[in-house]
Amino acid sequence: MRFGSLIPLLLLALVLGAAGGDVSGLISQELFNEMLKHRNDANCPGKGFYTYDAFITAAKSFAEFGVTGDTDTRKREIAAFLAQTSHETTGGWASAPDGPYAWGYCQLREQNNPGDYCVPNQQWPCAPGQKYYGRGPIQISYNYNYGPAGKAINSDLLSNPDAVATDPVISFKTALWFWTTPQSPKPSCHAVVTGQWQPSAADTAEGRVPGYGVITNIINGGIECGKGSNPQVEDRIGFYKRYCDLLKVGYGNNLDCYNQKPFA
Structure with a gap:
């Protein structure tokens, strides 16, 4: 077979790989362990539960997750998902070993x-x-x-x-379901991080602009957004920046929701 004829097949393989929702090409077991460094700490109720294999298996059930857009977009989605869920499950504190943002996925x-x-x-x-x-x-x-x-x-x-x-696979699947499913008037987190969501006139008037901050608004805007700087939003941003740094990708714009009104 001529080398040139291999190119279409290689491209097809890449497309099919993306369709399967396999994010393992961007986040390895080693990187996952570094991101969630203390998830298996003896003091964490979730010790041994949140495994890399469970994450990858669950992600494959959501074909669009982590495979939409260019490589930087895909990396930012992985970082944003793990950051928001790390905040929800954190076991960290200000003076925690390796910093507060190394303690995601501690709670069940x-x-x-x-x-x-x-x-x-x-x-x-x-x-x-x-x-x-x-x-x-x-x-x-x-x-x-x-x-x-x-x-x-x-x-x-x-x-x-x-x-x-x-069940760790079910556990990750529920998180990915929430992440990829719009609940009107809220868009999905996936649509926001991949640039598919465009704010309406009402969104713009109420300060909701594309970026990581509006994902926080989707998840817990009624409590955390539109109230100026607060520790909860700062914590979500802290996790996100750490994970973006580990994935070697930029943060993007509009990281907070301090001046965003919550979705109705």
């Missing part, structure tokens, strides 16, 4: 005696005796999130919400 479940997080919902009714407090990388909460997340990944999470804290 919401702390401080959470409630049952059950609200009336005809489409996603609560199962008897179940509680829908935060679990997993994104700390998915409430029955109206557990229900559709479970349907999307083919797991009955209404009946068994603790699967998010006992």
